[in-house]
Amino acid sequence: MHSDGLNTVRELVDRAIELGLDFLAVTDHNTNTHHEDLAALSDLPIILIPGEEVTTYWGHANTWGLREWVEYRCADQGSMAAVQRFIAEKGGLFSINHPKCVGPPWLFNGWEGFQSMEVWQAMWRFYNWESLERWDNLLQRGERVVAVGGSDTHSIPPAEPRHPHGLAEPTTWVYADEASEAGVLAAIRAGHAFVTDSPERGSSLVISADENGDGRYEKMMGDEVGGGVVRFRVQVSGGFERRLWLIADGEPFDIIPLETNEATLDFSLDVSGRRYVRAELRGRRGRPERGEVVWAMTNPIWVAQE
Incomplete structure (x- = not known):
């Protein structure tokens, strides 16, 4: 007011x-x-x-x-x-x-x-x-x-x-x-x-990185990793019948259909020459002909630049 x-x-x-x-x-x-x-x-x-x-x-x-x-x-x-x-x-x-x-x-x-x-x-x-x-x-x-x-x-x-x-x-x-x-x-x-999309509908999306290969995934969104091959982990809630988009420098490099509500996906990526890696959770909402919407999105994990 x-x-x-x-x-x-x-x-x-x-x-x-x-x-x-x-x-x-x-x-x-x-x-x-x-x-x-x-x-x-x-x-x-x-x-x-x-x-x-x-x-x-x-x-x-x-x-x-x-x-x-x-x-x-x-x-x-x-x-x-x-x-x-x-x-x-x-x-x-x-x-x-x-x-x-x-x-x-x-x-x-x-x-x-x-x-x-x-x-x-x-x-x-x-x-x-x-x-x-x-x-x-x-x-x-x-x-x-x-x-x-x-x-x-x-x-x-x-x-x-x-x-x-x-x-x-x-x-x-x-x-x-x-x-x-x-x-x-x-x-x-x-x-x-x-x-x-809301605090009530059960969606969450977190990306982390294991920079030194010790299995701890100590880097989170907003943090920086060095170049070379890096191991990443994405944790999803609310993923059933939706798709996980993995994105580097504005372009999806993998789109993964999800068959469960909760999911954890690990992947390795050579980040040399890239600036960042992030994730989105997309899926249908309302009329199917209107296409997908974003249900959740992360901030990037940055790649150190020389």
């Missing part, structure tokens, strides 16, 4: 707790007046992350972890770069939002310098393949941008629904060293994260 949403902050937080979320970021357009509401709810069993959706005529971007207002009147690449520097100096995270035709799209010339990108916003069929393609293009150029998902929720019951999806659709999952705001944001910075 602080910008264009129909719910109180308390209603959003209560729903997040009901869904079993461990953390929730709330970002209103060009204001931080909701931060006071979040602070008043700090005793609840959930990590609440304050933010702002910096909303311009040329694109939107989220800040996370700041307790102050961020300038949004950006009319060119220079002014947006100044906002980037301000957020970096304050220790916040900055993420490009919904860079797709129905986003609204990202029209600034610069894509560099952002720590993360909302690669998946709302339901997958809301043109998220466009954001995915733009993200993959950045990764291939050597930009280590972390993929996150955001529901962009503007209304949930008891307010009148404005869209067919709800809070946490999609959901960003992180491997955090501690259960705190700092821990969650550090995990996102590190790329220790994957995204699924």
